[in-house]
């Protein structure tokens with residue numbers, strides 16, 4: 001086992017496509033005849049700028065980003081955006097609406113409270129975030145500067161199946177389902193995503209912003225957090241996370257060979273169904289999320305017996321399926337099946353679950 005790759009069900013950082021890792025390995029010490037690694041290259045060099053521009057163009061193409069919106073790369077992961085969003089968009093004494101459908105929206109709303117008034121537009125906390133609030137339940141505030149939601153709740157295993165209709169510009173944390181399906185970017189004022197699930201190694205967030213929303217930051221906003229500056233300097237006001245952007249470029253080329261986001265949408269639904277079918281026909285396992293809110297990226301389930309859950313996670317690791325232990329907020333198990341998880345990994349996990357059930361009746 002030690003020399004083989006395993007099926008890594010980690011919620012993030014998570015699996016990258018094997019061919020991407022192999023290309024990166026091949027190019028590691030001498031990229032394209034430059035005599036150096038991408039890690040060693042000036043971000044202002046012609047060779048690196050070509051990688052940067054190609055990656056940005058391919059991301060624009062993959063998500064059909066309209067010309068009204070700009071793509072920026074920012075360090076600090078998704079959490080950095082929890083602060084950057086209110087600092088840039090709330091304005092003086094501003095109000096923002098937050099839909100609380102899980103942990104990360106909660107954390108983001110607490111951060112936003114430092115800079116203005118936060119209205120909790122909806123919350124699924126009453127049933128431990130096992131469901132997604134309906135459109136009719138969203139309480140929108142007149143004059144809100146933006147409406148915030150998290151499209152996929154990585155910890156609880158729930159996913160928004162609709163894009164909220166809101167009067168205020170829509171802001172979305174898409175960290176754990178970006179590039180898994182087509183998205184109507186034009187409906188969003190701002191989309192951000194930490195890259196460490198479906199895009200690249202950790203260390204960066206992709207931000208897609210309606211250019212009209214830039215330039216309204218609070219006066220004390222750190223320059224490093226300003227969307228306006230990032231747009232003006234094309235994400236290069238300081239040294240960008242060069243290698244992460246290069247890896248994103250490789251992932252986007254791989255995505256293209258898989259039929260792009262439309263190809264991923266078909267695949268992710270098929271992969272998720274394999275595990276949900278096991279859960280729905282099992283007498284031992286049950287899914288944590290309500291059926292109509294189930295995430296195709298993070299499948300949460302449990303046996304109802306903590307010791308048995310621990311036994312499952314341990315035996316799964318020994319069998320080559322790692323990182324299946326659920327988050328402490330939910331318990332049980334979580335199988336994160338992002339874009340790079342092959343179908344056979346999911347099929348083998350399903351077979352392992354059935355086998356485990358047969359042995360632990």
Ligand SMILES: Cc1ncc(COP(=O)(O)O)c(C=O)c1O
Pocket residue numbers: 011012076077078079080104150152153154155173174175176194195
């Ligand atoms: C949906 C979502 N938002 C935000 C975060 C926080 O991301 P980061 O660790 O990049 O700050 C995560 C991390 O897993 C996440 O899943």
